[in-house]
Amino acid sequence: MTLGKALARSALANGVRGPVTVKGMDKTLTQCNSELLDLKAVDPRAILGQLQRNGEPILNEARR
Helix, strand or coil, X not given: CCHHHHHHHHXXXXXXXXXXXXXXXXXXXXXXXXXXXXXXXCCHHHHHHHHHHHHHHHHHHHHC
């Protein structure tokens, strides 16, 4: 099992959630969770890459 798949399985088992209280991150995390449920059809690196691409701007805006 690749590291990406192991990370994605761990995230799926635990759900991608946490103390992220930044406005707008709920939608991004929900989308990531949905994609993780279909892990057989989606590349884990693509899921994590999309989470980073979508989440970074939200988090950067919140830091301002």
